[in-house]
Amino acid sequence: MSSMNKIYKLLSSKLRLAIVMHLYSCSISDCNVDDLVQQFKVKQANLSKNLKILLDSNIIEFTKNKRFIYYKLTNSFLEEFREILDFTARRNEIKSYFCKCKKS
Numbered sequence: 001m002s003s004m005n006k007i008y009k010l011l012s013s014k015l016r017l018a019i020v021m022h023l024y025s026c027s028i029s030d031c032n033v034d035d036l037v038q039q040f041k042v043k044q045a046n047l048s049k050n051l052k053i054l055l056d057s058n059i060i061e062f063t064k065n066k067r068f069i070y071y072k073l074t075n076s077f078l079e080e081f082r083e084i085l086d087f088t089a090r091r092n093e094i095k096s097y098f099c100k101c102k103k104s
Contacts (some may be wrong), residue, residue, distance in 0.1 A: 002040075007081060010057055015042060015050050018097040020059065023073045024085050026099035028070035030063065039100070 011017045018040055023031065033051070037044050051071060054060045060078045062069050078085070088094055 003080070003087065006057070007059075007084070009029065010059065013050065015040065016047070016054060017094075019047075019050060019054060019071075020085075021089060021094050021097040022099050023060065023071060024078075024089065025097070026072075030070040031099065032068045032070050036071075040097075 011020060019036060022036065022039060032037075033044060033047060036047055036051075040047070050062065055062070059072055061074050062071050064070075066091050089098075
């Protein structure tokens with residue numbers, strides 16, 4: 001399967017698309033599970049399942065800071081798919097997925 005087909009298949013899930021666009025639009029560039037659960041109003045188990053799919057596909061990565069795990073898009077994913085992400089981010093129906101956090 002080509003990388004384009006793989007990405008479109010992965011992002012055909014509304015929640016996975018929302019996660020990716022949220023992380024893409026985040027001014028801080030990484031978010032923890034609590035932030036994402038609150039943003040999308042989903043159960044943590046459902047969110048974690050979808051985060052694992054994105055992790056296994058090298059779309060996102062994580063860092064640990066004490067008891068929190070923070071997720072962000074991988075540099076390789078950003079480099080390869082920035083044009084698609086930019087195009088997608090301009091769609092009105094996607095704006096509800098955008099991050100609302102502020103840099104501290």
